[in-house]
Amino acid sequence: MKRSRIGRRIGSIAAALGFSLMATASFADPVSINIVDVAGNLALTKAGFEAFKAKYPNLVGNITYTNAPAPQLPGKIKAMQAAGRSDIDLVLTGTDALSAGIEQNLWLKLLPDQAAHFPGVLDQYAPAPRKMQDLAQGYGLEVVYSPAGPLLEYNPDKVADKDVPKSPQQLLAWCKAHPNQFIYARPANSGPGRAWLMGLPYLLHDKNPQDPINGWANTWAFLKQLNECVPYYPGGTSAVMKELGEGTRSMTVTMTGWDINPRALGVVPGNFKVGRFDDMTWVNDAQFMVIPKGVPKDKLDVLYKLLEFMMQPAQQAMTYDDGYFYPGPAIKGVGVDQAPAHSQEVIKKYGRPEYDKWIADRPNVVPLSADAMVKAFHKWDTDVGAQKTQ
Known part of the structure; x- marks a missing residue:
């Protein structure tokens, strides 16, 4: 009787130990x-x-x-x-x-x-x-x-170097003179689009570049004017680069990586060029x-x-x-x-030596805070891209 009880206890311990080992093995x-x-x-x-x-x-x-x-x-x-x-x-x-x-x-x-x-x-x-x-x-x-950016990328067969805009005002004038030839992607889903949106308040000397609701009067007014000559806003940057590479568009906003990589992959011809605004501030990404x-x-x-x-x-x-x-x-x-x-x-062939100088010469800032960025995206979607985003 005692031996049977001991046997049952050993069996219970073994079963419990087995369960424990199984649990450990499962976790591992x-x-x-x-x-x-x-x-x-x-x-x-x-x-x-x-x-x-x-x-x-x-x-x-x-x-x-x-x-x-x-x-x-x-x-x-x-x-x-x-x-x-x-x-x-x-x-x-x-x-x-x-x-x-x-x-x-x-x-x-x-x-x-x-x-x-x-x-x-x-x-x-x-x-x-x-x-x-x-x-x-x-x-x-x-x-x-x-x-990051914002930078301008352009097709040198369609845009002469001397005509590359050096300010937002010059870009607006170029866009109006060449309708449907400038596009950029929805900022909420595009690195270059975000850099462009957040870089404009610095270029346009807005009251508070970190406050898109109360401090961007110049930026929102400018984007609404620019909207008149932009055919539509693709849902992502890849679509922009495809149209640029195919020759459908002549110019877009970009950033360092979105300049180098599409040219390295052959989406955009290797001879396409970039320019920067005279008064630019890098908006880091x-x-x-x-x-x-x-x-x-x-x-x-x-x-x-x-x-x-x-x-x-x-x-x-x-x-x-x-x-x-x-x-x-x-x-x-x-x-x-x-x-x-x-x-x-790739960097040796498609990188640009001028980037190091531009990065050193121009100030850089962090993007908007999380809360402000969400508000900026919403306002852009509502006030700028509502009827033209695809």
């Missing part, structure tokens, strides 16, 4: 990570994510990648969270969806809440990217950086890694390690890529000489 199983890119960021970071998967097969079994329009993502995530679902583990975003997500309380707070997973990360950033990281308000990590609320704990531990991995010099050097977000790296001390050989070739 590699996870699948679903990444959604609303910024074209995968061109810069996918190689880094794949390097992480190759280095840590015990942590990551599979990574799926999806692209989505930035304006639609916050609503989708909000609906998922309301339904108690977690289909998206990591979002790669520009300042657009970052701002919308902060406003709607969609993102997990990383800093300072999870600072132990990212030791010294804020000290790694170069000075200008460090200022951009503040835009995330701790809800994301800036993974790439660009001084950055892209961020953010984690939606509701991601399971077993995935969070892996994601924290992945984000920290992406901030290391080897992965940062990969972000030179094909010049898409030139220069790319957000941390200090990562030069183009550390980039993959192909990236070095």
Whole structure:
């Protein structure tokens, strides 16, 4: 009888231990990570994510990648969270969806809440990217950086160098004289469109460039005038570059990476040129890694390690890529000489030596705060692009 009782107890302990071991094994199983890119960021970071998967097969079994329009993502995530679902583990975003997500309380707070997973990360950033990281308000990590724009890109077969506008007023005059030849994309889903929208208050000497509602009287008046000679506003920058490359349009606003990369890819002819406004202020741009609320704990531990991995010099050097977000790296001390050989070739062939001088000569500023940016996008959509956005 005693032996039977002992046997049953041993069996119970073994069963409990077995359950515990199964639970531990399940927790330790590699996870699948679903990444959604609303910024074209995968061109810069996918190689880094794949390097992480190759280095840590015990942590990551599979990574799926999806692209989505930035304006639609916050609503989708909000609906998922309301339904108690977690289909998206990591979002790669520009300042657009970052701002919308902060406003709607969609993102997990990383800093300072999870600072132990990212030791010294804020000290790694170069000075200008460090200022951009503040835009995330701790809800994301800036993974790439660009001084951005706004710049003008033009077809030299249609626009003589001497006729390239040097001020917004000259651009308006050129646009009226050449209707339907100038376009730009909806700012809420376009890096160049955002740089243009946020750069205008500096060019037009508005009362408060950081207040789109009460401080941009000159900008909104100008954009409404410009609207008269703009045929329509594409939903993204790729469509703009396609029309520019095909010769349908002659001029658009751009930024460093959107100048270099489409020419490197052959979407835009290599001989197309850029100009800058005489009184320009660089409106910096950055892209961020953010984690939606509701991601399971077993995935969070892996994601924290992945984000920290992406901030290391080897992965940062990969972000030179094909010049898409030139220069790319957000941390200090990562030069183009550390980039993959192909990236070095692209920058040498399609980069512009004048960029270094322009960046050094002209002031640079951070974009609008999250709240102000959402308001600026809404006002542009309502007052400028309402009837012409496609």
